[in-house]
Every structure is written in C-alpha cells, then in structure tokens.
Amino acid sequence: MRDKPQGTDLLTEARRTLIEKVLPTLSSETRFNTLMVLRAMDLAERELRASATDEKQIAEGLRQLVAFKTAKNNNALVQLSEGIRQGNFDSSENLYQWLQLMVTFKLKETNPS
Amino acid sequence: MIETASQREKLEAWLKQVASADKVEITAIKTLTGGAVQENWKLSCHIEGGTESGEQHYVLRCDAPSGISVSLSRSEEFKVLSTVHAVGVTVPEPLWLCDDLELLGRPFYIMRLVDGIALGPKIVKTLSLGGDREALGWKLGAELAKIHSIQPPVNGLEFLSIPDDHPSTRMIQQLQNQLDSLDTTHPVLEWGLRWAEYNLPQKNIITLVHQDYRTGNYLIDETGLNGILDWEFSGWGDPMSDIGWFCAECWRFSRPDLEAGGITTRQSFYKGYLKTSECSIDEQAVYFWEVIAHIRWAIITLQQANRHLSGAQLSLELALTGRLLPSIESQILNMTSPATWKTA
Numbered sequence: 001m002r003d004k005p006q007g008t009d010l011l012t013e014a015r016r017t018l019i020e021k022v023l024p025t026l027s028s029e030t031r032f033n034t035l036m037v038l039r040a041m042d043l044a045e046r047e048l049r050a051s052a053t054d055e056k057q058i059a060e061g062l063r064q065l066v067a068f069k070t071a072k073n074n075n076a077l078v079q080l081s082e083g084i085r086q087g088n089f090d091s092s093e094n095l096y097q098w099l100q101l102m103v104t105f106k107l108k109e110t111n112p113s
Numbered sequence: 114m115i116e117t118a119s120q121r122e123k124l125e126a127w128l129k130q131v132a133s134a135d136k137v138e139i140t141a142i143k144t145l146t147g148g149a150v151q152e153n154w155k156l157s158c159h160i161e162g163g164t165e166s167g168e169q170h171y172v173l174r175c176d177a178p179s180g181i182s183v184s185l186s187r188s189e190e191f192k193v194l195s196t197v198h199a200v201g202v203t204v205p206e207p208l209w210l211c212d213d214l215e216l217l218g219r220p221f222y223i224m225r226l227v228d229g230i231a232l233g234p235k236i237v238k239t240l241s242l243g244g245d246r247e248a249l250g251w252k253l254g255a256e257l258a259k260i261h262s263i264q265p266p267v268n269g270l271e272f273l274s275i276p277d278d279h280p281s282t283r284m285i286q287q288l289q290n291q292l293d294s295l296d297t298t299h300p301v302l303e304w305g306l307r308w309a310e311y312n313l314p315q316k317n318i319i320t321l322v323h324q325d326y327r328t329g330n331y332l333i334d335e336t337g338l339n340g341i342l343d344w345e346f347s348g349w350g351d352p353m354s355d356i357g358w359f360c361a362e363c364w365r366f367s368r369p370d371l372e373a374g375g376i377t378t379r380q381s382f383y384k385g386y387l388k389t390s391e392c393s394i395d396e397q398a399v400y401f402w403e404v405i406a407h408i409r410w411a412i413i414t415l416q417q418a419n420r421h422l423s424g425a426q427l428s429l430e431l432a433l434t435g436r437l438l439p440s441i442e443s444q445i446l447n448m449t450s451p452a453t454w455k456t457a
Contacts, residue, residue: 033429036433043436075298081299085289090307099300103439103446104443110439111439
C-alpha cells in the first residue's frame with residue numbers, strides 16, 4: 001500500500017507550486033518550456049484520474065460494433081479500422097455515436113474546458 | 114548545427130564565394146523558433162565587397178535532425194521559392210543554395226531575413242499586428258491566387274510530379290499510406306477518409322499549391338504582410354486544397370468564428386482571391402479539403418509525436434503535439450456526420 005498523498009495529489013501540488021512560485025520569476029524563453037511542462041503534468045494528472053466506468057463503456061461499445069460485423073481479427077480496434085476502410089460502416093449512425101463517445105472521453109483529458 | 118569554429122569558417126568562406134565578396138564575417142548566429150520540421154538560423158554578417166556589401170541579416174534553413182518524409186528537400190524548396198518569388202509572391206528573397214554536405218553536414222539554403230511575427234496563436238490574438246484585418250485577409254487571398262497562377266509545366270520544377278488522377282484521390286491514398294505506416298490505429302481518421310471517398314470534389318485545374326498556407330506560416334508586423342514561409346510541402350494540386358487548409362478550423366486558433374485563418378471573414382479572403390485569380394471557388398470542394406485538412410493535420414501530429422517516441426528527437430513539444438489529436442478528431446466528426454455522406 002502506498003502512503004498519502006497519492007501521486008495524483010502530488011502532481012496537483014507540484015503544478016500549483018510551479019504556477020504560483022516559479023512561473024512569475026521566469027524569462028519568456030524558459031516560461032515557454034515551463035508552460036509545456038505544466039501542460040504535460042496537467043494531462044498526466046487527468047489521465048490518472050480518468051473514470052474507469054467511461055473506459056468500460058467505450059470498450060463495450062467497441063466489442064458490440066466489431067462483433068456485429070465480423071470476428072476475424074483479435075485486435076478489435078484494428079478490426080474496426082479495417083472494416084471502416086473496407087466500407088462496412090459507411091454512414092453508420094452506431095459507429096458515429098461510438099466515435100463521438102471515444103473522442104469525448106479523450107477530450108475530457110486533453111481539452112476539459 | 115553551426116557549432117564549431119571550423120564550421121563557421123567554412124560557412125564564411127562559402128558565403129564569400131557565393132556573394133562575390135572580398136570578406137565575410139559572421140557576427141552573430143541565433144536559432145529561430147517556429148520550424149518543427151526544418152531548422153532556421155539567423156545569420157548576421159559583416160560583408161565587404163560585392164552587391165551584399167554592408168551589414169546583412171540572412172536566414173539559413175536546413176533539415177531538422179529528423180524530418181517528415183513528405184517534405185521537399187532543401188534544394189527543391191529553394192527552387193519553388195525562387196519560382197514564386199519571380200512571379201511576385203511576397204516571400205523572403207531566396208539567395209543561395211548549398212547541397213555540399215562537407216560544409217555543415219546537411220543541405221541548406223540562405224534567404225534574406227524578413228522581420229515580423231509568425232506565431233499563429235499570437236497573430237490571432239494580437240489585433241495590432243497585420244494592419245487592418247479585413248485588408249490582411251484580402252491580401253492573403255490575393256497572394257494565394259498568385260501562387261495558383263503558376264501551372265505546370267515549369268522549367269526548374271520538374272521534380273514535382275504532376276498527378277495523373279484527381280489530386281483528391283491521390284491525397285486520400287497518401288493519407289491512408291501514412292496511417293498504415295504508423296504503429297497505432299485511428300478509427301476516426303479512417304471514418305474521415307471513407308467520408309472523403311464518398312464526397313470527392315469535381316476535377317479542377319492543376320496549379321502550384323503551397324500545401325501549408327495558413328496562419329502561422331506567414332510573417333506580419335504592424336503594417337501588414339511581410340512574407341509567406343514554409344514551402345516544404347508545395348507541389349502540383351487542386352487550388353481549392355490551399356483554400357480548405359487556410360480556412361480549416363484547426364488553423365483558426367482562439368478565433369474559430371473568423372473562418373479565414375482566425376484573421377477575418379471567409380468573404381474578405383475570397384474577395385482577394387477572386388480579384389487576382391483565374392480560378393473560381395468551388396464551395397463543395399473547399400469543404401472537402403477542409404475535412405482533408407483536419408485528417409492531414411491529425412496525421413502530422415501523430416508523425417511529430419513519433420519523432421519523439423522513436424527516440425529520433427526527444428522533445429516535450431513533439432510529445433505534446435501527439436495529444437492534440439482529440440480536438441482535431443472532434444472537428445472531423447463535426448464535419449462528417451452520417452447525414453453529410455453524399456451517396457451512401
């Protein structure tokens with residue numbers, strides 16, 4: 001068992017320190033690099049906090065889409081992509097909704113606003 | 114790249130020769146930001162003799178340590194730049210090309226330094242830059258029309274292949290090949306490409322196309338446009354593809370409402386284009402190319418991330434570029450809902 005604070009909480013505090021205490025002291029060149037570091041930490045933190053429920057829902061949706069068409073390939077995502085290119089999902093509303101679900105999930109981590 | 118005294122001396126000797134000068138002294142070398150695919154260095158020189166005599170400022174442009182496979186060589190880019198400069202497109206004046214690897218280890222060319230800001234997000238935000246924004250949009254349209262006035266064949270540009278089929282089908286094939294060369298799978302991009310196969314535009318004339326004509330790739334100051342940059346992806350293609358790339362939402366930065374590159378309205382940009390161009394604007398084709406623009410940009414972000422992931426060029430900036438993907442994918446989905454598929 002790990003001790004507290006957890007890694008995600010440490011990341012939050014590290015970001016706060018960088019923003020409040022380090023960033024105001026920096027030149028424009030080092031500021032750019034520090035902003036990138038902050039962005040990376042922010043993203044990693046949100047990734048660590050991501051909802052397992054959302055991920056399960058996406059995986060289940062993928063399983064249904066691929067099983068519905070064919071079960072040739074073990075990798076469902078590869079199989080789905082091949083199926084799209086081959087025309088098995090042309091203008092499919094089901095696929096479109098699943099793609100939106102997946103992108104919305106990823107956007108929560110990369111573009112939460 | 115110009116790290117040793119020996120390299121600097123070699124460069125000075127070469128500049129002396131190409132500038133027909135009596136003496137060249139490089140007084141300062143500074144790396145310039147903004148080139149993710151190429152490296153740009155500012156050279157300040159004291160020159161005695163010849164037509165360049167005096168204090169001069171140049172840009173030395175060379176390949177980055179790891180490039181993107183579809184870009185032109187520096188020699189080819191130099192020839193394209195020379196061609197568009199000759200027809201009056203606002204670009205930095207191309208001066209000298211060096212293919213000799215003995216000199217700096219990589220091919221490079223020299224162009225005259227043009228002042229200004231190119232950073233897309235800053236340009237979009239800082240309204241004091243670029244002069245009147247409507248006039249800037251008009252000017253950018255007119256400049257693009259000048260580029261599109263160049264049609265094949267052109268002496269010196271034989272290395273650019275003329276498409277046998279429609280540039281749109283060639284582009285779809287290219288993007289599929291690029292996707293296949295990645296070791297990850299991207300169903301949204303496959304969806305977008307399949308949509309594109311259903312929505313091919315009408316065949317158009319073939320012209321020179323910049324293929325990276327967007328906010329972020331031109332220099333402006335308080336008065337207006339100073340130079341169009343980054344010609345490494347140029348080739349023969351459908352002129353509507355450049356319009357689609359320029360107007361694509363992914364290149365509007367913090368101003369998605371300003372459809373012409375986050376600068377102004379689409380109408381201002383189109384007016385400048387139509388005033389100068391012999392081409393009309395095919396709105397459906399532009400829409401097609403805007404979808405393609407997002408797919409192309411998505412694949413570039415994946416390639417950029419791979420440069421980091423492969424260890425070829427470790428960089429946090431490249432690594433973070435890979436995580437731009439979801440917002441681009443979202444834009445692709447917004448443009449390609451099932452209702453927009455033409456003949457499915």
